Structure formats: C-alpha cells, structure tokens
Amino acid sequence: MTKILKDEDLVGSHLMAVAIDALETAFRARAGKRLISPPRHHVSFPDRGDLVFTVGGILGEKPLAGFRVYETFEGAEHSQIVAVWSADDARLKGIVLGERLGNLRTGAIGGLAIRHLSPPDARTIGILGSGAQARTQLAAAAAVRNLDRARVYSRDEKNRAAFASEMQNALGLDIEPAGSAQEAVAEADIVICATTSQTAVIHARDLKPGVHINTVGPKTRDGHELGLDIAAAAAVIATDSPEQARAYASPFFLAGSSSEHRMADLADIIAGKAAGRGSSEEITLFCSVGLAGTEVVVASAILDMMAVPS
Known part of the structure; x- marks a missing residue:
C-alpha cells in the first residue's frame, strides 16, 4: 500500500x-x-x-x-x-x-547554506520576520551550528514575542524580541531575512564583519528587505538556483546591479567547484529561491x- x-x-x-x-x-x-x-x-x-x-x-x-x-x-x-x-x-x-x-524543505536549504557559508564558530543569530519561514530557518540553523543566543524582530510586537517564546521552548536557545531590525542583527554571526517587506530594513552598516546572511523567497527589484550595499559588501553571493533567479517574471533584486553576475551556485560551493568563505572577516550572502x-x-x-x- x-x-x-x-x-x-x-x-x-x-x-x-x-x-x-x-x-x-x-x-x-x-x-x-x-x-x-x-x-x-x-x-x-x-x-x-x-x-x-x-x-x-x-x-x-x-x-x-x-x-x-x-x-x-x-x-x-x-x-x-x-x-x-x-x-x-x-x-x-x-x-x-x-x-x-515545503516549509521544511526551504528551511533545510537555508540550513545547508549556513553549514557551508557561515562562520563555523557562529553562536548568535538575528532573525527578521516571525512567520513559518523564520521558524524553519532558525530550526535549520540550530541543527548545523551550536547556537546559544538569538534576537528576533518583526513589525508586530505580539508576533515577535510569541516567536521568541515558542522557539526558545522548541530549541532550548536564549531568544529575545528586539526593538528594531538593527538591534536584532547588530551582534549576529548569522542573519535570517524572512519578511515580506518591500523596502530595505537593514544595510551593510548594520552588520558586523564576518556575518552570513540568508534571504528566503523571491526578492525582486520592486521589493526586498536587504539593502543592495549588503550584496556589494559580500565576498560571496550564492543561490540554490541561478536559473530560477533569472526566470522570475519580475527581475531579481540584484538584476542590473554590480553584484548581478557574482552569484555562485551553492551546489558548486558545496562540491568545491566554486569558492566559499575565505576568512572569518568575510561577509557571505545566500539567496534562497527554492531549487525545483x-x-x-x-x-x-x-x-x-x-x-x-x-
């Protein structure tokens, strides 16, 4: 059967x-x-x-x-x-x-990127967003890194408080709501961006050296929560499907920028065919589009x- x-x-x-x-x-x-x-x-x-x-x-x-x-x-x-x-x-x-x-799969792709691109000794994580994708991305990060502290920010104060309480119980991490996006990411070794914001809520100046950033879902030129200066500052930009990033009806958020042609295939980084993180000070960026x-x-x-x- x-x-x-x-x-x-x-x-x-x-x-x-x-x-x-x-x-x-x-x-x-x-x-x-x-x-x-x-x-x-x-x-x-x-x-x-x-x-x-x-x-x-x-x-x-x-x-x-x-x-x-x-x-x-x-x-x-x-x-x-x-x-x-x-x-x-x-x-x-x-x-x-x-x-x-589907949520588990998307979280796991993010976890794979964190496994291969984030600092091996990463302990702190900042989360932007408090929905289902933010939850699975955090669970995936905790599965591949020995995290001990997290901060979460989303626009709704009740939602971010509920997220912190629920995920602290689920994962055994010290998780606290943050008062702003900048506060959530300021000291983070890993940053997860899982919002529906159509405008940039963080920029390169908000991040510390050596941070790894995961974005989730389609980010287009008309709507993305990351400042383009973050991509410009990143030593490595990767995605799970360059073909899919190019195939969106609305152009991908890096289209037309100086970073457009720097996106590596995460598979090639994992297999050693493309360069990954080179030092503890490098910023790395992963753009998850959901590999078919x-x-x-x-x-x-x-x-x-x-x-x-x-």
Whole structure:
C-alpha cells in the first residue's frame, strides 16, 4: 500500500536533520549533473490562479523521481501534493500532503547554506520576520551550528514575542524580541531575512564583519528587505538556483546591479567547484529561491525513515 503522509505526520525536531542531510546529497548530485530540476511549470486558470508544478529527482545508484504541485487560488487554506517514485523499479514510494514539507524543505536549504557559508564558530543569530519561514530557518540553523543566543524582530510586537517564546521552548536557545531590525542583527554571526517587506530594513552598516546572511523567497527589484550595499559588501553571493533567479517574471533584486553576475551556485560551493568563505572577516550572502525537485528528495528521505521499524 502506498504511504500517504500529512502535516500531522511531519513533526519532530529530528526531521530537520534528515532533510538537511538529504539535501546535502541532492546538491552534490546537482554539482555532478545528476539532479533533475527543471524550472517550475505554471498552468493558469483565468480569474482564479495557477497550478504550479515542479518535477525532479536524482540519478545514480538509487534513482528517484517525483513532482510537487501547489495552487495560487484565493482562499483561506492552501495545500500541496508531493509524489515520489523509485525510478529503477517504478514503485510509488509515497505521497505527502500539506504545507509542512515545503516549509521544511526551504528551511533545510537555508540550513545547508549556513553549514557551508557561515562562520563555523557562529553562536548568535538575528532573525527578521516571525512567520513559518523564520521558524524553519532558525530550526535549520540550530541543527548545523551550536547556537546559544538569538534576537528576533518583526513589525508586530505580539508576533515577535510569541516567536521568541515558542522557539526558545522548541530549541532550548536564549531568544529575545528586539526593538528594531538593527538591534536584532547588530551582534549576529548569522542573519535570517524572512519578511515580506518591500523596502530595505537593514544595510551593510548594520552588520558586523564576518556575518552570513540568508534571504528566503523571491526578492525582486520592486521589493526586498536587504539593502543592495549588503550584496556589494559580500565576498560571496550564492543561490540554490541561478536559473530560477533569472526566470522570475519580475527581475531579481540584484538584476542590473554590480553584484548581478557574482552569484555562485551553492551546489558548486558545496562540491568545491566554486569558492566559499575565505576568512572569518568575510561577509557571505545566500539567496534562497527554492531549487525545483528538492521537495521530492526530502519527501523520499522522510518516507524511507518512516519505513524503518523503530
């Protein structure tokens, strides 16, 4: 019988480590031209929205293939479907329903960037935003670095207080709400930007030397929370999918800037094909755009883990 998982099945802090390790394998496969990850495909339903498909998988000893589909229809609830096949015997491994897998995958990509680009001795983290992406990015950072203190800022005081309380209990970190974006990032070794702000809320002058910054989601020239001077100050700029960054309908926020052509593929940095952090004083920037096909890889790893008797 085909395994079907839902959001309520994807609970537990151990899943983040599983997801990050699965994506380490996927990104190394990408560097070796063994990851299948074509751009997203949109099917429009006029006056309603789109169905958006991503298809992908890994070639090699244990090949897998699958797809994710989600909708952009207006409504109070949204959902996604991820299906995974074993590509060597046509076996449908399982289906994952809901939104939690997508959040876990995005957080894990951020965690992978932190693993390979942030200072190895990073202890403090500043978070901008208090939503689902901020939560999974912080959980991923805590899975790859020995953090001991965090500060969070978002526009709603109640939201940032709730975030600090919830994530402190979940991760065992000392987390405190900050009164401003600048206060949240001032002493941080790692900065997570997970807001919907259409204007820059931090600039290079707000950051200390050696910081690593993660951004999440599409950042366009018309809306981004990072000052362009941060990209200019960064010794390394990486993304999980340069192709996807170039394919947005609205130009990526670095388009037309002096930093536009400096973006490296995170997979190449992981595989040693491109330069990563060179010193403790260098600023590094990772722009997460959601590499297609990676949901399939994470879903496969979780399905495999749950198939093993405890």
